[in-house]
Amino acid sequence: MTETDLKQATMQYVTRLGDDSIILSHRISEWCSNGPFLEEDLALQNVALDFLGRARMYFTYAAELEGEGRTEDDFAYLRDERQYTNLLINELPRVDFAHTMARQLFVDVFNTLFLQQQLQSKDETLAAVAAKAVKETRYHLRRSHEWTLRLGDGTAESHQRMQNAVDNLWGYTHEMFDVDALEQQLIEAGIAVDSAALRPQWLEKVTAILTEATLTVPEDSWVVRGGRTGYHTENLGHLLTEMQFLHRAHPGVTW
Amino acid sequence: MTSSISDIPVVSNAWAERLQHRQQSQVPELWDMLDVVNDPEVPALSLWDLGVLCDLHKDEYGKVTVWITPTYSGCPAISTMQDDIESELARAGFNDYEVKTKLAPAWTTDWLSPEGRRKLREYGIAPPTQSACGNASGLTPEFGVECPHCSSSDTKRLSEFGSTACKALFQCNDCHEAFDYFKQI
Structure with missing residues (x-):
């Protein structure tokens, strides 16, 4: 692979990571003023902000790698759903608090493992972002872990809602461990994380937490994929409509 | 009431390294000058106390470069900090300056100055x-x-x-x- 190819591949990979971060950030931010109580409302916005910060770092870096004068805003606001390459789990609606926390648990456990590997990336910027994010993720995971226990091992109602959430989301977790040709090249170059290798540890950790929360680990009976190639659920278009509206209505607006 | 752990005069290695870096600087007056720039969200603390102010440098032509690092990935205050440093440099009569953001090494609370820890407590x-x-x-x-x-x-x-x-x-x-x-x- 030539240096230009490598740069181009890295740019696409970094955009994926940025897409995951911004879409999840936006979903979590929808809880603003809708949280179950004030402290939880604040906590969710803090987590959303951490993901937004990651998105900005990734998009800024992707723009730099691309070298065509685009900015982080172009990546966030001026791409349509087929150009977004986030994992589907991040775009699913928040539904209820149980769904939000179950997704957070799956993603937080994944990120704990993923970022630990990204620290070793030969790409200095990716390693630097990971060094910041890995510390924040420890806080995220502790909270989603605690909420999973509280809801799973709580009332009959909270248990049922948490189990429904786990069942509804389970088929979207497999995509987190897919490695395509682009990522394979970058893994070989020491830049990308081999996420396929993380599944056994992820499953072990998630199984332990769900079991502790008296929840049942679902069987792997169905799988949905497509985010990395731009095939999304219906939900992403609605999300982008809201997220991009201001920028598209008033291009380049600042305040 | 037990005595406070923070009264024990122990400093982190990370802090000691920062202090040493500042003390060995060729431009101590610039560090001192930027001591007046405070964190926009916790105005009791200077950017130095907070550990956000990483490094500064003046080249042979008099151009000043300042490096800062965000606390959290999504820290919304970073651009305000950048503006505040630039204003201070302009106020002091510098024409040629640049404030750069760097990510590595990642910010840690171990970089808080002992003075900063005291000021935080006083601030509540x-x-x-x-x-x-x-x-x-x-x-x-x-x-x-x-x-x-x-x-x-x-x-x-x-x-x-x-x-x-x-x-x-x-x-x-x-x-x-x-x-x-x-x-x-």
Whole structure:
């Protein structure tokens, strides 16, 4: 692979990571003023902000790698759903608090493992972002872990809602461990994380937490994929409509 | 009331290295000059105290370059900090300057100056407990962060996340005041 190819591949990979971060950030931010109580409302916005910060770092870096004068805003606001390459789990609606926390648990456990590997990336910027994010993720995971226990091992109602959430989301977790040709090249170059290798540890950790929360680990009976190639659920278009509206209505607006 | 752990004059290695770096600088007057630039969200602290001000340099043509680092990935204050430093440099008569942001090494609360920890407490925010006090995980404890108002250690955590990304929320069981705790990270 030539240096230009490598740069181009890295740019696409970094955009994926940025897409995951911004879409999840936006979903979590929808809880603003809708949280179950004030402290939880604040906590969710803090987590959303951490993901937004990651998105900005990734998009800024992707723009730099691309070298065509685009900015982080172009990546966030001026791409349509087929150009977004986030994992589907991040775009699913928040539904209820149980769904939000179950997704957070799956993603937080994944990120704990993923970022630990990204620290070793030969790409200095990716390693630097990971060094910041890995510390924040420890806080995220502790909270989603605690909420999973509280809801799973709580009332009959909270248990049922948490189990429904786990069942509804389970088929979207497999995509987190897919490695395509682009990522394979970058893994070989020491830049990308081999996420396929993380599944056994992820499953072990998630199984332990769900079991502790008296929840049942679902069987792997169905799988949905497509985010990395731009095939999304219906939900992403609605999300982008809201997220991009201001920028598209008033291009380049600042305040 | 037990004596405060933060009264014990122990500083982190990370802080000692920062201080040494500043003391060995060729342009001590620039560091001193920027001591007046405070954190926009916790104005009791200077950017130096907070550890956000990483390095500065003046080249042979007189151009000043300042490096800062964000606390959290999503720190919304970073551009304000950048503006504030630029204003201060302009006010001091510099024409050629640049404020750059760098990500590595990642910011840590170990970079807080001892002075900064004291100022935080005076401002009503409990400074981070250091790993030396048995908080091995480094995460926010559930109990026992010293109340910045009455110094009681009989306190409880209300929320892991507080009014900004860098804080958690506590309440004192003695004076009943709620207070922010600057999370260790």
